[in-house]
Amino acid sequence: MSEEQKIRYRHDYINNAEFFEACSNYIHEMRKCREEGKPDPIISEYIGKCFLDISTHMAYRHNFRGYTWISDMIGDAILNCVQALPSFKPEQSNRNAFGYFSKIIFRAFVRRIKTENLKTKTRLQVCEHLGIDLEEVEGYDDGNSSDTYRDENNF
Numbered sequence: 001m002s003e004e005q006k007i008r009y010r011h012d013y014i015n016n017a018e019f020f021e022a023c024s025n026y027i028h029e030m031r032k033c034r035e036e037g038k039p040d041p042i043i044s045e046y047i048g049k050c051f052l053d054i055s056t057h058m059a060y061r062h063n064f065r066g067y068t069w070i071s072d073m074i075g076d077a078i079l080n081c082v083q084a085l086p087s088f089k090p091e092q093s094n095r096n097a098f099g100y101f102s103k104i105i106f107r108a109f110v111r112r113i114k115t116e117n118l119k120t121k122t123r124l125q126v127c128e129h130l131g132i133d134l135e136e137v138e139g140y141d142d143g144n145s146s147d148t149y150r151d152e153n154n155f
Helices: 003-011 016-035 045-057 068-088 095-129
Strands: none
Touching: 016 045, 016 068, 016 095, 045 068, 045 095, 068 095
16 A cells, blocks of 8 residues: 555545445335335444544534534434435435535534524523623633634634
């Protein structure tokens, strides 16, 4: 293996061809089961591991690092991938299952961030309306520290 291949291999944490084949096989099994009136087959461990790996690596990106609800973001992303798997169309995907599910995961992360920011904004408005000074509340973090604050437009 050449040096260039070794460097590239470290970054390829998912083999797109194998992932595409696993997704295609699942879709064909699912279609066959639905024609026969049987319940959908169980998603393979490999597909689930790929969803987890893509989500985890996406969480390391600069625009998602530092949020306190990373585990919720990853959980939402995996759930969205499982829900979107039946609508994956291998014949139209140009053999790029990784790209399809990466986009779903990215959008799930953005959706979770917007939801959490809205919750934080609502909490702050309620506390302001009730006259509670949040600086006096022990253990309160408003999310404006340099480690956890992210601007919504930083995507």
